[in-house]
Amino acid sequence: xxxxxxxxxxxxxxxxxxxxxxxxxxxxxxxxxxxxxxxxxxxxxxxxxxxxxxxxxxxxxxxxxxxxxxxxxxxxxxxxxxxxxxxxxxxxxxxxxxxxxxxxxxxxxxxxxxxxxxxxxxxxxxxxxxxxxxxxxxxxxxxxxxxxxxxxxxxxxxxxxxxxxxxxxxxxxxxxxxxxxxxxxxxxxxxxxxxxxxxxxxxxxxxxxxxxxxxxxxxxxxxxxxxxxxxxxxxxxxxxxxxxxxxxxxxxxxxxxxxxxxxxxxxxxxxxxxxxxxxxxxxxxxxxxxxxxxxxxxxxxxxxxxxxxxxxxxxxxxxxxxxxxxxxxxxxxxxxxxxxxxxxxxxxxxxxxxxxxxxxxxxxxxxxxxxxxxxxx
Amino acid sequence: xxxxxxxxxxxxxxxxxxxxxxxxxxxxxxxxxxxxxxxxxxxxxxxxxxxxxxxxxxxxxxxxxxxxxxxxxxxxxxxxxxxxxxxxxxxxxxxxxxxxxxxxxxxxxxxxxxxxxxxxxxxxxxxxxxxxxxxxxxxxxxxxxxxxxxxxxxxxxxxxxxxxxxxxxxxxxxxxxxxxxxxxxxxxxxxxxxxxxxxxxxxxxxxxxxxxxxxxxxxxxxxxxxxxxxxxxxxxxxxxxxxxxxxxxxxxxxxxxxxxxxxxxxxxxxxxx
Amino acid sequence: xxxxxxxxxxxxxxxxxxxxxxxxxxxxxxxxxxxxxxxxxxxxxxxxxxxxxxxxxxxxxxxxxxxxxxxxxxxxxxxxxxxxxxxxxxxxxxxxxxxxxxxxxxxxxxxxxxxxxxxxxxxxxxxxxxxxxxxxxxxxxxxxxxxxxxxxxxxxxxxxxxxxxxxxxxxxxxxxxxxxxxxxxxxxxxxxxxxxxxxxxxxxxxxxxxxxxxxxxxxxxxxxxxxxxxxxxxxxxxxxxxxxxxxxxxxxx
Numbered sequence: 001x002x003x004x005x006x007x008x009x010x011x012x013x014x015x016x017x018x019x020x021x022x023x024x025x026x027x028x029x030x031x032x033x034x035x036x037x038x039x040x041x042x043x044x045x046x047x048x049x050x051x052x053x054x055x056x057x058x059x060x061x062x063x064x065x066x067x068x069x070x071x072x073x074x075x076x077x078x079x080x081x082x083x084x085x086x087x088x089x090x091x092x093x094x095x096x097x098x099x100x101x102x103x104x105x106x107x108x109x110x111x112x113x114x115x116x117x118x119x120x121x122x123x124x125x126x127x128x129x130x131x132x133x134x135x136x137x138x139x140x141x142x143x144x145x146x147x148x149x150x151x152x153x154x155x156x157x158x159x160x161x162x163x164x165x166x167x168x169x170x171x172x173x174x175x176x177x178x179x180x181x182x183x184x185x186x187x188x189x190x191x192x193x194x195x196x197x198x199x200x201x202x203x204x205x206x207x208x209x210x211x212x213x214x215x216x217x218x219x220x221x222x223x224x225x226x227x228x229x230x231x232x233x234x235x236x237x238x239x240x241x242x243x244x245x246x247x248x249x250x251x252x253x254x255x256x257x258x259x260x261x262x263x264x265x266x267x268x269x270x271x272x273x274x275x276x277x278x279x280x281x282x283x284x285x286x287x288x289x290x291x292x293x294x295x296x297x298x299x300x301x302x303x304x305x306x307x308x309x310x311x312x313x314x315x316x317x318x319x320x321x322x323x324x325x326x327x328x329x330x331x332x333x334x335x336x337x338x339x340x341x342x343x344x345x346x347x348x349x350x351x352x353x354x355x356x357x358x359x360x361x362x363x364x365x366x367x368x369x370x371x372x373x374x375x376x377x
Numbered sequence: 378x379x380x381x382x383x384x385x386x387x388x389x390x391x392x393x394x395x396x397x398x399x400x401x402x403x404x405x406x407x408x409x410x411x412x413x414x415x416x417x418x419x420x421x422x423x424x425x426x427x428x429x430x431x432x433x434x435x436x437x438x439x440x441x442x443x444x445x446x447x448x449x450x451x452x453x454x455x456x457x458x459x460x461x462x463x464x465x466x467x468x469x470x471x472x473x474x475x476x477x478x479x480x481x482x483x484x485x486x487x488x489x490x491x492x493x494x495x496x497x498x499x500x501x502x503x504x505x506x507x508x509x510x511x512x513x514x515x516x517x518x519x520x521x522x523x524x525x526x527x528x529x530x531x532x533x534x535x536x537x538x539x540x541x542x543x544x545x546x547x548x549x550x551x552x553x554x555x556x557x558x559x560x561x562x563x564x565x566x567x568x569x570x571x572x573x574x575x576x577x578x579x580x581x582x583x584x585x586x587x588x589x590x591x592x593x594x595x596x597x598x599x600x601x602x603x604x605x606x607x608x609x610x611x612x613x614x615x616x617x618x619x620x621x622x623x624x625x626x627x628x629x630x631x632x633x634x635x636x637x638x639x640x641x642x643x644x645x646x647x648x649x650x
Numbered sequence: 651x652x653x654x655x656x657x658x659x660x661x662x663x664x665x666x667x668x669x670x671x672x673x674x675x676x677x678x679x680x681x682x683x684x685x686x687x688x689x690x691x692x693x694x695x696x697x698x699x700x701x702x703x704x705x706x707x708x709x710x711x712x713x714x715x716x717x718x719x720x721x722x723x724x725x726x727x728x729x730x731x732x733x734x735x736x737x738x739x740x741x742x743x744x745x746x747x748x749x750x751x752x753x754x755x756x757x758x759x760x761x762x763x764x765x766x767x768x769x770x771x772x773x774x775x776x777x778x779x780x781x782x783x784x785x786x787x788x789x790x791x792x793x794x795x796x797x798x799x800x801x802x803x804x805x806x807x808x809x810x811x812x813x814x815x816x817x818x819x820x821x822x823x824x825x826x827x828x829x830x831x832x833x834x835x836x837x838x839x840x841x842x843x844x845x846x847x848x849x850x851x852x853x854x855x856x857x858x859x860x861x862x863x864x865x866x867x868x869x870x871x872x873x874x875x876x877x878x879x880x881x882x883x884x885x886x887x888x889x890x891x892x893x894x895x896x897x898x899x900x901x902x903x
Contacts, residue, residue, distance in 0.1 A: 067608050075427050094611035095429050137609055162514060162595070355610060545736045552704055552724045555753050563753070567740045644740045647781040 028057040028238075031069040031081035036061075036264045038319045039184070039326050041256040042104075046245030048259035055241040061263070066138070067091075074098050074224055080238055085217030085338075086142050086346050088366050093356060097225040100367040102239045103338040104246065105218035107329040110143030111209035113171065113187050114178035121206030123151035132163040132176035139218075140180045143210045146349045150213040172199035183209045184325035188318065211329075216349065217342040217367075218329075228368070239371035243336055250327050251288055251297055254304060255281035257320055268316045276311055280304050294333065301327065336372035340364060432614045437621075440614035449603070454622060456599040460516050460588040461626070464523020468587075469580060472528040473573070476535025477565075486536070497529045502590055509594045519591030519599065526587035527580040534576025538569030571645065574638050581630035585623050651727060651804035651837045653680040653703060657712035659862075660698050671862035673698045675712060678856065678865060682804075685831060685838045687848035690858030691898060696841040699863070700809045703839060704730040716805065726754065729803035733810040735790035737782040737797075744769075744778045747796040764800055771830060772796045788819035792826075799830060806831075808840040812847070820844075821879060824851060828877055845898075849890045850877055857897040867897035 032040060043061055046052045052059040064072070069081040070088075074096035088100050112131070114121065126148070134140050148154055163170045167179040168189045181187060187207045193199040210216055221242060223235050249256040254277045261269050287300060301324055308317055343363040350356040401408075414434055420426075421433040428436070444450040479486045505522050512518035542565055550560045592601025600619050607615035659674040673695035680686050688696050701707040702714055705724040714721045716728060729750075737746045745752075747768065748761045756764075769775045772792045782790055791812060798806060811827075812820040824847055831838060842848050848855045849871055857867040871890055873881055881887050 065608075067611060070611070071430055075430050090609075091611045094613075096611060137606070162597070543736075545732060545734055546738065548706055548732075549736055550753075552706060552730050553750050553753050554724050554726060559753050563749070564738070567738065570740075642740075644781045644783070647783050 028052070028059050028080065029078045030059055030061055031072060031078050032061055032063050033066045033069060033082065035063055038257070038260055038264055038267060038323050040263070041253075041260050041323055041326075042242065042246040042249045042330075044260040044263045045249045045256045046241060048262070049245070049248060049255075051245035051248065052241045054244075055237040057238065057241060070096060070098065070222070073222055076224055076226060079223060079227055079234070081222050082219055083222055084139055084219050085343060085366070086139065086350060088222060089343070089347055089350060089361060089363070090355060092366055093361055098222045099225050099228050099365070100217075100220050100222050100338065101228065101235060101371045102221040102242060102336040103217070103367075103372075104220045104242075104336075105329050106332040106335075107209070107211035108139070108143060108146075108214075108216040108218045109182050109184055109209075109211075109326075109329050110139050111181060111183040111187070111207050111211075112144065112147055112178055113167070113181050113190060113205055113207050115202050116204050116206035118204070121208045123147060123153070123208055126151070126153060126178060127157050128159070129177040130159040130161055130175070132161050132167055132170050132179035134165050134167075134180070135162050136160075140182075142346070142349050142353065143216070144180045145353050146210050146214050146216060146345070147208065149349070149352060168193065172202065174200045181207075183207055183211075184329060185322055188321055188325065192314065192318075214345050215339065215342040217338060217346045220336075220338065220367075225365075232371075236371050236374050239336065240375045243372075243375050246330060246335055250331050252281055252284045253301055253320070253323050253327060254278075254284055257323060260323075267319055270312070270316055273308070273312050273316055276308060280307065294331070298331070334372070336375070337369055338367045338372075343367060429611070429613055432617065436614045437617045440612070441618045441621075444615060444618055450618065450622060453598055453600050453603040453619075454626075456516075457585075457588050457592065457601070457623075458626070460519040460591065460599065461523055461584045463516075464520045464587055465527055465580065465584050467520060468524035468527030468584075469531050469577070471524065472531030472580075473535050476532040477539055479532075480536045480539035493529070493532065496525075501526050501587065505590050505594045509591070514595035514597060518595065519588050522591035523584050523587030526583045526590075530576045530579040530583065531573070534572050534579075535569065538572035538576075539565055541572065542568045571638075571642055574634055574642070577637075578631055578634045581634055582627040584630065585627045589623060651716050652682050652718070653805060653837060653839065654678070654715045654718070655699075655703075655712070656715075658699075658702065658709055658714060659711045660695065660702055660707060661710045673702075673863045676858075676863065676865050677712075678868075680837055680839060682837055683835045685851060685853045686840070686856060687852035687854070688839065688841045688856045688858060689843065689845060689848050689894065689898060690863060691860045692843065693861050694858040695861060695863030696858060697809050699858075700730065700807050700839065700841050704728060704807050706730070726801065727804040728807065729798040729801050729805070730807040730809065731794055731798045731811050733813045735782070735787070735794040737790055737793055739782050742779050742781055743774055743785070743793050746782065746793050747800055749797060750801045765796070768796050768800055771826075771833075773826070786819075787815050788823055791815060791823060795823075795827065795830070799834070802834070803836060805837040805839070808838065810841050810843065813843065820847070825877070825879065827851070832876060845891050845894050846882060849873075849887060849894060850879075850882060855890075855894050857894060867894070869894055869897070 030043065032043070034040075040061070043059070047059055047061075062078075066083050066087050069078075069083050070091045072078045073081040074091065082104065085100060085103075088098060091098060112123075112126075114125070114129070131144070133144060144160075145155070148157070161170075161176055163176065163179070167181050167186045170176050171179045171190060172193050179186070187205065190199060190202075190205055194202055194205060221239065223238075228235050257267075258274065258277055258281060261267050261274075284300065284304070288297075292300070305317075305321065305324060308320065340363060343366055347356065347361060347363055351358065417431075417434055421428065421431055425431075432440075441450075475489075479489065501522060508521050508525075509518045512521050546564055546568070547560070550564050555563070588599065589601035589604075592599035593605065600623055604616055604619045607613075607619060655676055655678040657675045657677055659676075660672045661669040662672050664670050676699070688699065690696055698707060702709055703716075703721065705721050705728070708722075716725065721728070738749070741749070744762065744765045747765045748756075751761045751764060766778070769778060772795065774789065774792055774796065777785065777789060782793070785793065791814075795811070812823055815823065828851060840848075840851065845855075852871050855867075855869045855871060856865060857869070858864065859866045869890065873884075873886060873890075
């Protein structure tokens, strides 16, 4: 009796594991944060244009809370996730053995927007000002702490208001003098309102990005240390696939925008805009054949925007502009590479915020450039 | 002599067995708790999930003591309790009085029911952010979320309870020339009390949800905030401590209502000898 | 108290706005201190008659009066008792009996004095602090009776007060009621469906026809008081019962 039961159990587990294994070789989940958005364009390009498939992955995307992404990857429930470096430090301090293997955002995306009469920005002016922030958590809060620290200020020197993700409204209503924002998004919306005379008596704004002051580690690809040790080939293939998708997105944002349409339901897609984008994408593909330099490609992106702005209303173009500004945060000579100094800067900020105890964490084990080096050209 | 001794022994034996069984029965709720703890310990020992996802009981116990000593738990607990207290008073007050009015005036039910049903069938989590915008990120919005979630069961139970008052007893009160206040105080109130208290049990446990939902929306203080903040700091034991604290509040409130039932509804425990 | 019905008619509204005649026209006079039983086929409007006298039901036409004063609502001097003991389950025996006094604003000490004085007559002295759930049907009905008596009413209106009790209890409690009545001498109008009970207790038995109830017989009961249970074997008793039964079910009908 016991034997039969044992055999039944064993065959049950064999079936289970074979189902699991089969799914494993085909399907791969990548865990993202936030919601589907144009800022995840490299993943949409990677799926739509076969960058993942060429490395043997059939990728599905899921959006979760950042701590959940981290725990699921750390527990081996999912192999790949995208989180910010700050979360990696915090989670490692609490026993999650994850490794950051590919730096996606080369620049920390947070900054502070404030009224400026002459276009100049001086952080010291923040003293006694009312500053809006989504909340005392996440990248906005660590970004603000770093900025204040870099200006020799602290949270006590300003009046901090939790305003949720409503910076353009609250700022233009005059309820705050400055606001912590994502530099690739809100400043764009505020500038449009200023231009339309729809932002109170604000004539000019200035943005100080964290990246302009301190190099802080930002979003990147994480895997569990276990996976990195057990199956480095798989990690390498994912790093290569993402690298190739990211590069394609940077090089041809028109094509990337088109590829994102299927994934981001709310993305503006008027026929006129799409037709124009298709033409631009085809022209860009030809241009890329000529092996242009990074600077030349950056210039071609600006040209695209000028061309589009002439033909399409500016409201429909906002998301494309967000994409271009976000690309500026990704672009670098060597994509994916992470510096120890940016990790140290982040760790200092976290300690300043009281989120990290004083014993220094082993930051060099938090990340690895091994898989970036391993990407074949 | 030996016979007698034997008999005595068996009697003693059977009595002690009976006492043991009685004690087992009395302590059975405690036993289920112990069993739950054992199962939890077993699960963590089996390492199906790593400790950072399912921490062992001991780690949670440590986190509890630490959170207690640092004052962190009590600080956020008192915030949540205050919101719940005022939310309960507001929600029950409105629910009981509107419920009574509806029970007495059917036309009111006809007029109000679409609003009330719509209100009830909309999940509070969906519009809690709006309440925060309307009532600010301070305690008021959390008091309102609590009140809203508590309101409905107290309303429905009040209507049902007042409608269920025996028409014969109403006749009796009329024949005795009772004033409306006397009818309320001597007939409707005691007659409706069992059902209203049953509704209060539901409301009491829902109040915790109301306050915590409000705290999830605005980050600041309270157990809802503590759970998010612990989660963001990857402190799973503290997450569990906070969740268990919420459970404890709900259970205490529930027990408090049971106590009220015990005191106020003593007559229900009486029956023919 | 003298009770009088003059050309009383009571109709009920039906859901389709029609009118369902329930009672009358009927005229009847009950002298002070008289014990009148009302019998009739079920649905003849006996209960409606009692409820109208108690001021719980409005007359459609005609009038009801107590001591020649029209009855338009409940009176403190006119107490009604129902078939169901109708006790408040959350009140003890003494608090149930004392309810009318409490509603009338009598203070606790005087209320308790009045109630405790009644308890022995009701055979409830050992149940003062019991709750209704702990009482038998007969005892519950005694409590209901106590609640009526304690008001010291001038007239008692009893709507099948013992209808839900078993035969033995019913007989016993009927005679107890007669004892109480002999002591206080209120006017009593009692509805019953038991002809033996009616003849045994009443000075007059009034027979109503089927709906809408009209007066078909008014039979004087010439039996001496105090009544006793063995009277039911007397020839006079049996004749009166036969006479009453014939009025309810006419042999030629």
